[in-house]
Amino acid sequence: MFDFLVSSLTFGAIFALMALGLNLQAGLAGLLNFGHIAFAGIGAYGTGIAVQAGWHPALGAAAGVAVAMTLGWCIARLGKQLAADYWGIATLAIAEIIRTVATNELWLTNGAQGISGIPALFDDLPGKSGALAFLALVVALAAAAAVLLRRVAYGRFGRALRVMREEPKLAACMGYDLMSLKSRAVMAGAGVTAVAGSLYAHYMSFVGPDYLLASETFLLWTMLMIGGIGNFSGVVLGVVLVQTAYTLVPFAKDAFGFGSDIAGALRLGLIGCILLGCLLWRSEGLLPEKMRKMP
Amino acid sequence: MIQILVDTLLRCSDLALIALGLSMVYGLVKFPNIAHVQYAMVGAYLTYALHALGLPLALALLAACALTGAMALAFHLLVFRRLLRAGPAITMIGSLALSMLLIALCQGFAGSFPRMFTLPLATPIRLGDASVTLTQIAAVSTTALLLAGFALLLFCTRAGRAMRALACNPALADASGLNASRITCQVAFCSGALAGLGGGLLALSTGAHINLGTDLLLPVFAAAILGGLGNPLGAVAGAFLIALTETLVTNLNFGWLYAKPVAFLPVAYISAASFLILLLALLFKPYGLFDREVRRV
Amino acid sequence: MTAPHALQVDSVAKAFGGNRVLEKVGFNVRPGEIVGLLGPNGSGKSTLLNTITGFEAIDAGSVTFEGRRIDTLSAHRIVQAGIARTFQLPSMPAKMSVAEVAMAASVAHHGIWENLFGLRAAREAEARAREQANALLYQLLLAPVRDQPAAAISGGQKKLLGIVCALMAHPRMLMLDEPTAGVHPNLRSDIVGALQRLNQAGMTIVIVEHDMHFIREVCHRCIVLDRGHIVADCRPDELASNERVLEAYLGGAARKPAAGATAGPVLRMGAA
Numbered sequence: 041m042f043d044f045l046v047s048s049l050t051f052g053a054i055f056a057l058m059a060l061g062l063n064l065q066a067g068l069a070g071l072l073n074f075g076h077i078a079f080a081g082i083g084a085y086g087t088g089i090a091v092q093a094g095w096h097p098a099l100g101a102a103a104g105v106a107v108a109m110t111l112g113w114c115i116a117r118l119g120k121q122l123a124a125d126y127w128g129i130a131t132l133a134i135a136e137i138i139r140t141v142a143t144n145e146l147w148l149t150n151g152a153q154g155i156s157g158i159p160a161l162f163d164d165l166p167g168k169s170g171a172l173a174f175l176a177l178v179v180a181l182a183a184a185a186a187v188l189l190r191r192v193a194y195g196r197f198g199r200a201l202r203v204m205r206e207e208p209k210l211a212a213c214m215g216y217d218l219m220s221l222k223s224r225a226v227m228a229g230a231g232v233t234a235v236a237g238s239l240y241a242h243y244m245s246f247v248g249p250d251y252l253l254a255s256e257t258f259l260l261w262t263m264l265m266i267g268g269i270g271n272f273s274g275v276v277l278g279v280v281l282v283q284t285a286y287t288l289v290p291f292a293k294d295a296f297g298f299g300s301d302i303a304g305a306l307r308l309g310l311i312g313c314i315l316l317g318c319l320l321w322r323s324e325g326l327l328p329e330k331m332r333k334m335p
Numbered sequence: 336m337i338q339i340l341v342d343t344l345l346r347c348s349d350l351a352l353i354a355l356g357l358s359m360v361y362g363l364v365k366f367p368n369i370a371h372v373q374y375a376m377v378g379a380y381l382t383y384a385l386h387a388l389g390l391p392l393a394l395a396l397l398a399a400c401a402l403t404g405a406m407a408l409a410f411h412l413l414v415f416r417r418l419l420r421a422g423p424a425i426t427m428i429g430s431l432a433l434s435m436l437l438i439a440l441c442q443g444f445a446g447s448f449p450r451m452f453t454l455p456l457a458t459p460i461r462l463g464d465a466s467v468t469l470t471q472i473a474a475v476s477t478t479a480l481l482l483a484g485f486a487l488l489l490f491c492t493r494a495g496r497a498m499r500a501l502a503c504n505p506a507l508a509d510a511s512g513l514n515a516s517r518i519t520c521q522v523a524f525c526s527g528a529l530a531g532l533g534g535g536l537l538a539l540s541t542g543a544h545i546n547l548g549t550d551l552l553l554p555v556f557a558a559a560i561l562g563g564l565g566n567p568l569g570a571v572a573g574a575f576l577i578a579l580t581e582t583l584v585t586n587l588n589f590g591w592l593y594a595k596p597v598a599f600l601p602v603a604y605i606s607a608a609s610f611l612i613l614l615l616a617l618l619f620k621p622y623g624l625f626d627r628e629v630r631r632v
Numbered sequence: 633m634t635a636p637h638a639l640q641v642d643s644v645a646k647a648f649g650g651n652r653v654l655e656k657v658g659f660n661v662r663p664g665e666i667v668g669l670l671g672p673n674g675s676g677k678s679t680l681l682n683t684i685t686g687f688e689a690i691d692a693g694s695v696t697f698e699g700r701r702i703d704t705l706s707a708h709r710i711v712q713a714g715i716a717r718t719f720q721l722p723s724m725p726a727k728m729s730v731a732e733v734a735m736a737a738s739v740a741h742h743g744i745w746e747n748l749f750g751l752r753a754a755r756e757a758e759a760r761a762r763e764q765a766n767a768l769l770y771q772l773l774l775a776p777v778r779d780q781p782a783a784a785i786s787g788g789q790k791k792l793l794g795i796v797c798a799l800m801a802h803p804r805m806l807m808l809d810e811p812t813a814g815v816h817p818n819l820r821s822d823i824v825g826a827l828q829r830l831n832q833a834g835m836t837i838v839i840v841e842h843d844m845h846f847i848r849e850v851c852h853r854c855i856v857l858d859r860g861h862i863v864a865d866c867r868p869d870e871l872a873s874n875e876r877v878l879e880a881y882l883g884g885a886a887r888k889p890a891a892g893a894t895a896g897p898v899l900r901m902g903a904a
Contacts, residue, residue, distance in 0.1 A: 072424055122617060125367050125427045126560075130617045133553055133610040140607040196758070199728075199736040206725040209687070210794075213719075214737040215711035215801055254549075258431055265428060270727075301446045309439030315432035320414070323421050333779050334731035335762065 044287075046171050050243060052283040053178040057236035059263045059275050060185050061229035066261075067270035067329070068193055069225040070205035072128035074257055075115070075135030079108040079230040081252035083237030085142065088155035088247035097159065101238040105231050112230030116223040132254060139252035154248025158241050178239055182276075185232055190272045192228075194332060201225055255308075262315045268325030277327055285310050337463035339582050345471055346578035347571075348478040352533035353551060354558035354570040355485065356526030362502030362565030363519045364415065366423035370433040371530055372555055376548035378403040378531025379538035380441050383450045392454075400532040407527020408520060434548070442545050449544035474536040481532070482571055489567065498522060502565050553606070554581075557613035563623020573624070577609050584608040637696075638663040638805055638836045639684070639715075644693035644703075646676075646683055653679045655860045657693070661805075666827070666837045668847045668868070671857035672881055677840045678720065680857065681809055685717045686710040697805070716803035718794035720810045720840075724782035730793060731778040734765035737800035761800075768796045773822060788815035792823070805836040812846050824849055844871075856880060 058080050065071040086104020087097050115131055142149045162173040192198050204211040204221055241247040263282045268274020293303040357371045381399035386392055418426040459466040489495035500508040501518050509515050558577045562569025585605055639661040646654040653676045661667050671677050682688040684695055686707035695703040702710050738761035769775050772792045777785050791811055812820050827850055841847055848868045856864040858880035871877050
């Protein structure tokens, strides 16, 4: 039970980091990034490839962050005239291309089998302390990210993003370079998410192409929409709710004796239902973005 | 050579009906409906279920197609019309949620193992150096007939003209007395039915499985965007182009590039090829190759 | 070499598909002038404004500001070069207050990092931006609504907010698109006052307008467009007697007034 709790919380904190990165792009800047998981995957693979090549994993993580941010820059510049939802499809396509490459390029990523044997952090601590130490680390990082990103949101950069989100012509009139704003938002989100991906690889001791499935991005989007897109506290709430729903399903499975197919269907169905319900009845999420009173 | 043509035609007919439906309904609702490909999955499962219950295949396909159309109409009325008030982006996310629900339902009821049709075994027919089964020929000809019929509908009937007018300029069409809401409902039904039929025909060869829709998502969108969203027959041309590229990409011998006798791209890169085309289309020709699309991209 | 003109528009042409909206449009604006840009609907005024401010590209010709060519620059660069504009139908963000929108328009430059770590420079820049925004909001009578959502204020107030945003950029030339259309008459005279004060302080202003009284009150010079061509470039009081202007507005049916009658059947310049 204790292990289960620690494990759930750790996953929750890692997802929170990824969702915060997505919120910067989708919530603040209005960029519908449906390929967001690619950033996490790149971070995870950075660590994995480094371990496989015998380098220090931190080097791999840094490389992963750098590659993710470069990719972020590229997709922000994609198709300047593209409307938001079509840009979303383009990002989905890019994530799928990366996943296909990861599945097939054995020399780089070990193909569909993935890279295993990634050392867990804090392995050398006795007993349960290792897991607890890791949990403390990820929770601290997620909290720090939430606080810092919130400051960014209410500072000049966040303000510019929010004007651009709703009235791009007005933002251009104010002298903002829209392309530069978009690039910076996506790169920042990419960096944070790549770090989360790296941590995930360490936690699972494994990285595989399934980390890059589109369904993972959709999961993050659900967390965002349920909790409150644009509101960083809302995002954390969304993560908690979705993660709770997700982890309740195995309990239900044991309690009611479902098959694993039904359990999988239940998870997916529950998320879909909650998301749809939110969109129909509370499209801003449980904690909508609040207008801030300026001093 | 014939094999390439045959493979292209087969793949094209897999995509054409679904891409056609997507493009047609986009012209009226103006948002990318991600759940559309899942209608194909639902159609596949319904066809399988009805056929397994004893209906002859043709009847099962027809019934499944009608049921899927009705389901698509219901979703349009209950979900998408409401969400569209909040904008196309929210509606797209809503269609995403609906996709998840549909996959979950099918997985819950039918399990994640593919359901293969029990069809009488037939010896494949040889055409040159290619071999096709009777089922495949039947599927392709059905698709071709439907496409021809649809083209007739679109260009030679009042209903078709009304659809085209509405797609081009909703306000003007409304002012001229066309009932926009009724036509949109009719189109929603038709596009759902076409998707269901496409899925059913596809499932004849691959079986009904829960990834049927998701695997089609990007190729179908690529085909529809290439043809120009809102230009239904363009979507068919787009489907042909996608099918051709996918076939060529894996059948062309790249050995000469690497100074080796044979070097083929791995089969898994088929999908990457269509994604790449989609990207290029969005970057350079977002209004489609024929540039006749309803402007919104 | 001194540039005697603030803005120089030379033979600008713009077509949308086959529709030639602007043809060989050329005029100059001297520093410190207030110029009105008039013309019937469809004459190309808004397109001209859009091309000068970088929201549309021109097909031919050139636009020069303070001796520097700006027709190849994008909209945000033109703002940074010193030209600010407003929109005819301003739409404002729904989730931001009036005060926040005004602050967003400030030109204080600092990026993510400084913001993140609360560096002194960033905090000082924020304070300056806040002061400037508050001052402008007060001047343009938006202080009472500063905490309301920017999309919820009236159309006239949104126009004022648009002017506030334009002024936050410290422009040397203001281009206003119908600043008084739909504005309450009381507010109108405040806008006139504000523009005159700005002009006395050295601001060059170009105004696209329909309201003849406003033009007469405020503008030094008028440029009249008709179907993409400039048909007049004169003082406001000379407009009523200008035949080409009358033709533009009345469509060729203008006749010379009978001897002794007051000028112009429709263009009533004298009476209210």
